[in-house]
Amino acid sequence: MKIFSVWSRLVRPREHVNLVGVAIALLISSVVLLVYQAFALRISLTDDVSVQASVLAENLTASAMFGDRDSTAEVLNSLRKVPHVESATVYTPDGELFVRYASPGLSRNEYAEGTLAHVGDSRRLSLEDVFVAAPIVHNDQLLGNIVIVATTDAIKIQLVQYGCFLVGASLCSVWIALLVMKRMRERVSRVEKDLEYLASTDPLTDLPNRRAFYDELKTRLHKASAARKRVALMMVDLDNFKTVNDTLGHGAGDELLKQVAQALLNVVRPHDLVSRIGGDEFAVVIGPDASRVRARSTAGRIARNLSRPFILHGVDSAVTASVGFSVYPEDTTEMAELVSNADIALYSAKSRGKSVAVEFQSEMTAEAQRRARIEAELRKAVDQDGLEIVYQPQFDCLSGRLLGAEALVRWTHPSEGPISPAEFVPIAENSDLIVALGRWVLSRACHDAANWNAGMNASVHVAVNISARQLRTDGFTNEVCNALEKSGLPASLLELELTESQLMSNMSVGIQAMQELRAAGVRLSLDDFGTGYSSLSYLQSFPVHSIKIDRSFISPLPNGGQPIVTAIISMAHSFGLLVVAEGVEYPAQLEWLCDAHCDVVQGFLTGRPMSLEQLLAIIRAEDETPPPRNPPQVRAKPQRLPTA
Template sequence: MTKSFMERNEVLRILIVEDVPVDAELMVLQLKDDGLIFDWQRVQNEEDFLQALDTRPDLILTDWCLPQFSGLKVLELLHNRDNDIPVVVVSGSIGEEIAIDALQKGAFDYVLKDRPARLGAAIRHALEEKELRDERKRYLEKLRLADQVFESTGEGIIVTDIDANIVAVNPAFEQITGYTKIEVLGKNPSILKSNHQDRSFFFELWNTLLGTGHWRGEVWNRRKNGEVYPEWLTISAVKNSEGTTTHFVGVFNDISSVKEAQAQLDFLAHHDALTRLPNRTLFRDRLEHALIHAQRENKNLAVLFLDLDRFKTINDTLGHPVGDDLLKQAADRMQQAIRADDTLARLGGDEFVLLLEDDSTAHHAVIVAHKLLQIFNRPMFIEDHTLTVTASIGIALFPQDGKDVDTLLKHADLAMYQAKQQGRNTYQFFSSGLTTGAFERLIMENALRGAVARNELLLYYQPQINLIDRTLAGVEALVRWQHAELGIVSPGQFIPLAEDMGIIAEIGEWVLNEAVRQMAEWQAEGFDVPRVSVNLSMQQIDREDLAGQVSAALERMSIPAKHLELEVTESMIMRQPDQAMRILDNLRQQGILLSIDDFGTGYSSLAYLKNLPLDRLKIDQSFVQDIGRDEHGEAIVRVIIALARNLGLEAVAEGVESEEQAQFLEREGCNIAQGYLFAHPMPADELIRQSDRYRYSGEKAN
C-alpha cells in the first residue's frame, strides 16, 4: 500500500488566505505544536492568491470573510481551474449554515479560530481524504483505460474462469475467429482447436501455465468457417489478493500474413532471384558464423571463388535469356556436387562463391575444386544451343589466408584471377605454395588405402557416464589410424580423406565388426559394458544392405542388439531423408539403438526428426563448452534437452570437461555424459584396468 503524505514525512506547503497577520501566525504556532513539518506563505487578495497557486501548495487554509477576498471565492477559483487542492476553512464567525455551504462547495473541513487545537487533526484528515480521492480517481482511470484497450485493441482477447469456461471476449476476437461473443460465452476454448498440435503440446502448455503463470507461443487454431490459421498467443494467470488464480487471459494475433510476408521477404533479401542460391548478404552472414565457430573450435575452413570462363561472350552473342539459363544450370550442377553443409552463393553476374566448413583443409578444397571443374565438362543444352563452359577457381583458407570475411573473399577473388592467368579451367590457392602442397597431401591417400588390410586401424573407447550415480552407461568406439611414420592419427585428420577417397564404408564396416567383437570379449571376461556406440558414415547410411551387415556382425559374436548403438548426423539423414528413414527403421526393428550425433550443428527438419526411429540426441560439445560462460549457449542446451524429452528421447552430452557442466546437465534433465571430466578415449585393455572408476553407486566421483 502507498504511504500517506504524513507517513512520508515530506515538507507540507501551506497557503494561508488571511488578512490578519496575527491570526496567520497563531495558525502557524498551532501547527508547529501539532508536530507538522511545513513551509507557508500568506496572501489576502485574489491576485496574490492566483500567483501563489503557481507554487503548487499542498493545502490551503482560508478565512471565510476577508475585506478584499473570501473563502467562497477561493473555492470557486479552484473549481474553475480544476485544481484539486484540499481547503480547510479557518474562521472566527462561521455559522452552521455557512459551514455546510462551504463543505458543499468543496471545502474539506472547517475550524473555528477560537478552537485552534482542532486545526492539526483537520489538516491531517483533509490530506488523507485528498489521497483517498486521488487513489480512487487513479483506479477508475485504470479501469476506464483497461476497458478501452479491451474493446479497441486489434489483438484478440479471451478471458476464462478457473475451469476454462469463456467469460469474456473482445471485438477483435470476434473478427479473427468469426465467432460472436454470444456463441462462445460459457464454452471451452477448445472449440477453436485445429488438431494441428497433439495432446502432448497442450499438456506442456498447461503444465507451463500452471507452474509459472505464463505461456507464450505459436498455436494453430480454426476459425468458425473451418479455416486453419496460425496465431501468436500469450496466456497469463490472473490472481486475486490472496495469490489464488481466478481467471486466465489469452491475447493473440493472427500471424498468417506476417508469416507469409516474412518468408517471402526473408527469401528475397537473402537469395538470388535467378538461381535461388544464397546471395552475397546471406553468404557473408554464414561465413561470419562459420568463422566464429572455426575460431572457437580451432578448425579450418575454405572459401572457393568461382568465375565462369568467357561467360560474357556467350551472354553478348546468344542473348541474356540464354545466359540466364546457363547460370541456372551451372548453379544446379554445382549444388548437386557439394555437401549439404556447404554453402554455395551467387555474388552477381557469373561469379559464385562456395564455403566449405567441417574443418575443411587444403586437400579437401582441392578435391572439391576438381569436382567443380569436372561438372562443367558435360555440355549444357539451352534452346537450340550446345554449350560447354569451363570455370576458374580461387581458393583461400582460414586461418592462414585471412581471419575475417572481407579478407578471405578478397584473397579468394585474387586467387581466381591468378587461375584465369594460368589459362582458365583450373584452380589456384591464394598462397601459391599451397597449390603444390595440396598435391603433396595426396601422397597420404596411398598410405590410407589398404590400412584396413594391413591392420593399421584400432579402436579407442570413451566411457559414457550416468550423471546420477556416476556408473558406466556405455562406451563410444572411436577409430584411430596407427601410421607407420606418423604414429597415432586422429579421425579428424584421416576420416575426411577417407570420405573423399570413397573408402569410408570399408573403414566403417571394420569399426562395426571390431566394436562388436570387443563387446563379446568384454562379456567373456566378465566386464559389463551396457552398450557400445558406433558412428555410421554417409556411405554406410546410403547402403540398402546396412541392416543385414549389422545383423550379421551381431549374430557372428552372439551379441544381443540392445548392446549396440549406431550414431548418425543430421546432415546424413537430411541428404536423402526418405531413404535414411527406411534404413533406420530396418535397424530399429532388430532392436538396435539409434542416436543423432552432434545434434544442433547441422541442418535438420523437425518434421522428419519427430518421425525418425531414434533413442538418443547427442548434444554437441560446442554447446556444452558454453555452459557457465555463455547464457545463449546454455539456453540452446536447455532447448535440446527439452526437445529430446518431448520426443521421448534420451539426451547425451559430449565434451563434458568440468563438474560445473556435469551438474548443470544433471539439473536440466540430461543424465548421460562423456568427456575429459570422466576419461579420455582409451584402448580396450586400459578401460578394463580403469573399470573400478565407473562402478560407483549412489555417490558422485571425486
C-alpha cells in the first residue's frame, strides 16, 4: 500500500511536467510555422510583384520611347486594382524620375518611394516593404526602369490570423491533452485501487489476504510492544474442506469459505483482524488488548461456531475446524515465531480430533522439531532402503489354515532405535512422503509374497495398506500392475486395504480407482470398518471383497459389544463379503468369533507381526502338513495356531 501512495505522489508531478513539455513543444512548433508562413507569403508577394513589374515594363515601351508622360501615368494607374502596391516609379536610363504612381488615399509620407538603390536590399524574413525593379527595353535598347513598392500589410494580417489559429489550436490541444491526462489519471487511479485491493484483499471472502495479514500483525505487535500489551494469534483450518469440494463441487467450496469468513467475523470483535491466508486456512488476530483467557475463550467459540452445519447448495454440510493459538509476548516476542507457534498448536489440534482449540505450549516446539527431523530422516530411510517389513498372519476361522499376511512397515533408527509406526506414519501422511513410503512397501510386499508362494501348494495372499494420497495419485493402478509384473505375484494374491475415511475424502476418484484395481484382479478390503461413515449405501458402492472389523469392536468381546459385531458380520455376509476380525488377543474372543461365523481372524493370539523368515517357516510347516479329512471345529484350533 505504501508503494501505491508513493507512486501516486510521483506520477502527479510528472503529469504537470509532461503538460509543460507539451505546451513548450506547441509554442516552438507555432513559432516555426509562423516564420515559415511569413517566409512563404513574402516570397509569394515578391513573385507577384515581379510579374506585375515585367508586364508593366512591356506596356510602357512605346510611351518611354516617345517620352510620353501622360501615357505612362495612364498605364501606371492600372495598379489601382492591385491593393498591395503602394507606389510605382518609372525612371529614365539616366536614373531621373520620369513618372510616379502612388496608391490613392496615401499621402507622400505614408508610402515609400522606390528607387533602384532599394531593390535587392529588402530581407526575405522581414516584414518591410518589397521593392521590385524591371527594365523597360526595346530591341535590346534600355529605355528606362520601373520600380514597384509593395506593402506587407496583407501578410501581417494573414500572419496575425494564422497566429490566432495556431494559438487556438494549441490551446485546444492542451485542453484535449488535459482531458486525456485527466481520464488517464482517473483510470490509473482506478487501476491503482484495484491493484491495491488485489494486493491486500482476498477477492473471494473480502478478507485481508496473507500479505495484509502480516503487515497488520507487524503493526499490532509494534503497538503492543510499545504499550506493553498482549496480542493473540489464532490459526483456523477446516478439517474436511476437501470432502466438500469433491462431493459438492468447487462452487460449494467457495460458498463455504464465504460463510466461514462471515462466521469468524461474527465471533470476534469489530477491531479484531480476520484474514484468509490461503486455501481453507484463516488467521485471527486479537489485540493489542488481548489476554490468554480471552484468547482461549475466543478460540473455543470459533471451534464451536464452525462445528454447526452450513447450508451449501440447499444441502446441510457438517464442517468442523481446528484452532491453534499463541499469545505475544508470553510465548514469544518475534512475529515469525509467533506464527510458527500458532501453526504448531494448530497441528496439535488437528491430531487430537475435530472441533478442537489448542493453545501453544513450550513443549510443542520440541515435538514440532522432532516431527521435522523424523520426516527428513524417514525420507532418507525410504530412499536408502532403510526400512523393513514384518507380516502378521491371517487365519481361516473354520479350518485354521493360513490365508494371508498383512504387511506392516517398521523402522529402526540408526541412533534412536525402533520408532513406532504410530509416530512416523502420521508424519508421512501429512506430507507427500506417504506416497513414496507406500510405493516402497507395495513393491517389497509383492516381492516377498511372490517368494513365499514359489513352489508351495497353498496360496497365501499379502495385504497392503494404501493411503488416500496414493489412491488419488495419477496412474496408481498402473503402479500396482507394475509392482505385480516385476515381482511375478499373481494379482489375486494381492489385497489392498483402504479405510472408509480415505475413500470418502474423494469418493468419485476412490471408486474409480477401486474399479480399475478390481478389473485388474486385485483384491480389495475395507479396513477399520465401523469407525468411519459405515453407511450401507457407501458399502454397496465400494467394489470390495472383504471388510475388516476395527479392533475397538473386538476388544470388549465376549463380555460386551456382541450386537454390533454380530450385525456387522450379518450385514457383510448379506453383501457377499468376507469378514476379517483384527486385534484378536484372547481365546474367548476367538471362540466367540468362530461361533458368530466370522471368516478370518488376525491378532496377537494367532500371530504377532513377524519377520519374513518366521512367516516362511509357518508357510512351509503348513505346506508339509496334509489337510485333515474332517477339518476340526474352530473352537479346537487355537491350540494349533501359532501364539506370541
